Amino acid sequence: MLMLSTMMLPQLVTMIPKFILFVKLGWINTYLPFLVQAFFIPGGPVWVFLLRQYYMTLPVELDEAAIVDGAGILSIYWLIILPLSKAALVAVAIFSFESHWGRLHERHSVPEN
């Protein structure tokens, strides 16, 4: 719910504060605002929510069987969840590519130094 509430904040509202932040960090005229942002704010909560909804459709029994077999949490993720969610990941990749490629005003709001 907390995650979803971040979706209520329009991007435009955070645009100028983010810009000021980048100026203070000295990140203007670099790739960093685009790249670092993507790691720490993974494309907004949309993709997280999409994937979470998909993961919820995967049967818990798979996890339980893996735990019985002695798998840790990362093994479950890597060996069970990830192979099963290829389709969802591809969907996220496509839509995220489209959204990043078409994100004009964000790109242009990071000004020339």
Added chain:
Amino acid sequence: MVKTSPDFDEPLGCWRVSYHILGCVTGSTQQLYEAAEIDGASIVQRFLKITIPMISPTIFFNSDCGHYWGPADVYGTACHDRWGPYRFDDVLRCLSLQNGLPLPGDGLCLRHGLGPVHGDPDPDTPHFQIVRFLGVYTRGDDKRTIDESRALECKWHRQSFRSTVSKGSQAATRRQVADWTNSGVYRGDWRGTRLHLALHVDGIHFAKVRSTAHREDFVSLLPNPIVWSNYYDAVFGQIPFPRYFLNSIIITVVPVAANVIMSSLVAFSLPD
């Protein structure tokens, strides 16, 4: 600023459209297709008689509203307006464009670029050359200086205001125009807007050519003559176009990879 090549985002808009249509098709009932199949309808017939009628509202929405709102998008318009790196004060200018200016006649025209745009388009900016690269700007009028073309624009706008603005708001609007004209920031185009709205041709195209091309260019939709050397100039000319394109790729592909990895991990860690 990391200079990118924003012109190439538009073909990807088809993802959005296909996304709408896909959602609409899969939302329709499967039974219709089954019934048609039992009745012996081929796949083409099923498509023509079931799919197309069912998605017709979506098609209408995408073709109509897409063209309507596309150019009305202040950000898109303003970004395309300047044909160059977008500066901080232009963000603010954009925001004020949305609400703060008087509306002469209809609001769409205002949203469509009838506002002060920062500075003059420099013919040597990369985007100006990309316009040529796209084959739009090929009239050979580029020998006209910026001052001359602006004078023409201002003249045209005065005429336009006289004929379109109601008597009551004429004086105020004229003052506003005079201000903008005198301060040298007034640019805009109503004719392109209205032509586009009338014909429902691609508004983005007009948004693109509007700020850099001259008024006469709107009369014909096809360039005449076609100057193929512009393509060469745009790619291998003064601007490092491949570099800009690479920048676009870098700041797109890396965030996409980050998105996929991080959101999948985060989603996995969320409690049910």
